[in-house]
Amino acid sequence: LANIPVLVLGNKNDLDEALTVDQMIEAMNLQAITSREVACYSISAKNQVNIDITLKWLIKHSSSASSALAL
Numbered sequence: 759l760a761n762i763p764v765l766v767l768g769n770k771n772d773l774d775e776a777l778t779v780d781q782m783i784e785a786m787n788l789q790a791i792t793s794r795e796v797a798c799y800s801i802s803a804k805n806q807v808n809i810d811i812t813l814k815w816l817i818k819h820s821s822s823a824s825s826a827l828a829l
Contacts, residue, residue: 759794760793760794761794763794763795763796763797763819764788764794764797765797765798765812766782766788766796766797766798766799767798767801767812768782768798768799768800768801769801769802769803770802770804771802771807771808772802772807776800777800778800779798779799779800782798782800783798797815799811799812799815
């Protein structure tokens, strides 16, 4: 799985108890992943917050993921 990008989404950011992006990164120790690109977004599907950047990330990485898996 080396070089395959990782996308982490924290849904429900419309709730008071939702973690921030920094809190998610720390809780999951994402900063320790150095062998691949890691993106972490706080989203709200209900309020459509950061859905656009999530879709852009998925589109950008969809071709690189399929070519990496073909190897």
